[in-house]
Amino acid sequence: MSVTVENLSVAYRSRRGDVTAVDSVSFSLADGEIMGLAGESGSGKSTLGNALVYLDPRMRAAGGKVCVDDRDLPIADNGAMRRRRMTEVSLVPQYAMSALTPTRKIGKIINDLLRSHRVADRAAVRLELRRRLELIGLGEDVLDKYAFELSGGMRQRVTIIMSTLLNPSLLIADEVTSALDVSTQRAVGEMLLEFRDRGYVKSVIAITHDLSILAQVADSIAIMYAGRLAERAATGPLVDSPLHPYTQALLASLPEVGVRHDQVTLTGIPGRPPSLANPPAGCRFRDRCPFAFDKCAQTPPFAEVRPGHLVACWKVSADHSVTARPVTEHRETADAVTGPVPSAEEQA
Amino acid sequence: MTTVKLDQVSKLYRAASRAGGLTPALRKVSFELPPGEVISLIGESGSGKTTIGKVLLRLTKPTSGTVTFDGTDITTYSGRGLREYYRHVQGVFQDPFSSYNPVYRADRVYDLVRESYFPKVGAREWAARVDQALDAVALNPGDVLGKYPHQLSGGQQQRLLIARALLLDVKVLVADEIISMLDASTRVDVLNLLVKLKRQGLAVLFITHDLSLGNYVSDQTILLRHGAIVEMGATEKVFGNPQHEYTKMLLSAVPELHRKWQHSPLGPVPVAAGAALPAAPDGAAAGAAAVTLTRASLLDELTHAEQVVKRDLRAVFGARRAAASGRSQVAVALEPPVLREFEPGHLVADPE
Numbered sequence: 001m002s003v004t005v006e007n008l009s010v011a012y013r014s015r016r017g018d019v020t021a022v023d024s025v026s027f028s029l030a031d032g033e034i035m036g037l038a039g040e041s042g043s044g045k046s047t048l049g050n051a052l053v054y055l056d057p058r059m060r061a062a063g064g065k066v067c068v069d070d071r072d073l074p075i076a077d078n079g080a081m082r083r084r085r086m087t088e089v090s091l092v093p094q095y096a097m098s099a100l101t102p103t104r105k106i107g108k109i110i111n112d113l114l115r116s117h118r119v120a121d122r123a124a125v126r127l128e129l130r131r132r133l134e135l136i137g138l139g140e141d142v143l144d145k146y147a148f149e150l151s152g153g154m155r156q157r158v159t160i161i162m163s164t165l166l167n168p169s170l171l172i173a174d175e176v177t178s179a180l181d182v183s184t185q186r187a188v189g190e191m192l193l194e195f196r197d198r199g200y201v202k203s204v205i206a207i208t209h210d211l212s213i214l215a216q217v218a219d220s221i222a223i224m225y226a227g228r229l230a231e232r233a234a235t236g237p238l239v240d241s242p243l244h245p246y247t248q249a250l251l252a253s254l255p256e257v258g259v260r261h262d263q264v265t266l267t268g269i270p271g272r273p274p275s276l277a278n279p280p281a282g283c284r285f286r287d288r289c290p291f292a293f294d295k296c297a298q299t300p301p302f303a304e305v306r307p308g309h310l311v312a313c314w315k316v317s318a319d320h321s322v323t324a325r326p327v328t329e330h331r332e333t334a335d336a337v338t339g340p341v342p343s344a345e346e347q348a
Numbered sequence: 349m350t351t352v353k354l355d356q357v358s359k360l361y362r363a364a365s366r367a368g369g370l371t372p373a374l375r376k377v378s379f380e381l382p383p384g385e386v387i388s389l390i391g392e393s394g395s396g397k398t399t400i401g402k403v404l405l406r407l408t409k410p411t412s413g414t415v416t417f418d419g420t421d422i423t424t425y426s427g428r429g430l431r432e433y434y435r436h437v438q439g440v441f442q443d444p445f446s447s448y449n450p451v452y453r454a455d456r457v458y459d460l461v462r463e464s465y466f467p468k469v470g471a472r473e474w475a476a477r478v479d480q481a482l483d484a485v486a487l488n489p490g491d492v493l494g495k496y497p498h499q500l501s502g503g504q505q506q507r508l509l510i511a512r513a514l515l516l517d518v519k520v521l522v523a524d525e526i527i528s529m530l531d532a533s534t535r536v537d538v539l540n541l542l543v544k545l546k547r548q549g550l551a552v553l554f555i556t557h558d559l560s561l562g563n564y565v566s567d568q569t570i571l572l573r574h575g576a577i578v579e580m581g582a583t584e585k586v587f588g589n590p591q592h593e594y595t596k597m598l599l600s601a602v603p604e605l606h607r608k609w610q611h612s613p614l615g616p617v618p619v620a621a622g623a624a625l626p627a628a629p630d631g632a633a634a635g636a637a638a639v640t641l642t643r644a645s646l647l648d649e650l651t652h653a654e655q656v657v658k659r660d661l662r663a664v665f666g667a668r669r670a671a672a673s674g675r676s677q678v679a680v681a682l683e684p685p686v687l688r689e690f691e692p693g694h695l696v697a698d699p700e
Contacts, residue, residue: 251605255560
């Protein structure tokens, strides 16, 4: 297991008390796995991703444990995390388009980065940098340019190269394709696959609200709702036979190419996610859920209902009562089944 | 019938940068937007789709060509006439949050409409109209009125703005990327709202880079590239049987849930970068370019396209061809590829 996250909770401090944006989230990633993390705005997906790399002053780790490559990741200790960033965990921030300082050339930004991380053999890294630039079709001359001289897609690719330059074990890619045109989106998506295949990054958490992108690049997908995980499974089963009512509704609201309004009327999900300042007891999707029943007033366990397929829903676990077991008791089994996920080529 | 008609509309930006290039944002674009129809304008960044919206809303002036509304050239409007024009033609934009002044309550946008257009309408009747408009966009007045913008979700903000347009006697709505900031769950509601309004006779110009959204909502589709129309026609014809290479490329890049992209690994990086890269002189670069294309064709093609859009439009559209044809550089830069009828109601441009 290259990454394990156990019962991680992250809260935002506010004047009216803490707001728990990530609430006891547990999952693990195999080596070489790209996990998609999807959910609506405010679901806590970005908070979860950011917390694994940089806990900003508004955030507080409210419990839980993170391991990368079998070593504890001290996410609450900023000083200790400094030495782990870039080499073990790295982030491509949301709005990476504006993450590059406008006053320095790309090459200079990268030099600063290498110096501040005390990289000894900078010449070797710079050679590798040029190889990678060439690999993804950017010329060496981008190093001599300012961020504003590059197009959005080029900037996005440069930020990914920068974040992965020291071969981190875990890369958090937050909305890396959201602001891009379809063709550039594809280029960036394929770049993630390529970097994973080449071992530039060991595993990736790709955060997005766009499930169709995840269907392309992710090996497995986790769906987050109101601070908790709702469903987690390999990409195929999750997209083809989602179990959680929220996942089903989310997928039903996506138009596919070739579908027109006069043939099929898509439906959104009525209502809004609950406020996390004072979340309701029980299942948080209850108010919007067409299948809600009495039992939903209790918090459903995040249980494995099929091999490698985890769902937090009473309805689903009732339907699959024979196989449903709380995941914590069966960690070994779950690991064995989720296991290393076959790469894109093997599946194809 | 109120019809918006664009006739050979061009827009040329002169770059202020040291290169001093010419950027043809629109190249002789012509189409009609009849009532009760949704037209999708699809293209990548820099394709000119937003410029068309801006021209329609008179936020920018075309370099040449005319836009007519009900047969009247819209550049002739001024003062009262212009205000009447905006009574019928309204726009909603990508980022709803920046359409509001954060220090005022969100529904102040309605008060402003009342001040300019309906000063004689009494408070009670106005409130009834607002309720009706909110009802049309499926918002509960109690949920949204009196709130500040930050208290509303993106979907609510966006629908409030559409309701604002409905308060006016709007006949044409320019919807520029109105759903790209919204979550999937609320996105569909806004799309379905557009369909409903269309059935009531509203003409919608739906500007997007998302092909599946455009496909879902529109009757006609226009694909733009470098400011020129490359393919246009009934949506099911354009998407069902795309003819232009650019349309095909865009369609192949659309992420779909149940069909994976063909990801071909890029293979080994040939050499230590820099050392063996032949400095490509003009003309002699063909061989080197061909080698690169086989290695990472899609990525290289895209990068090339980006660079073309960003930097060298003059080289691509101007100097070389101008020299060859003996015409002025501007004339050549604004010359779009020829559109030919592929089948009835489906036009395809020549390759460029």
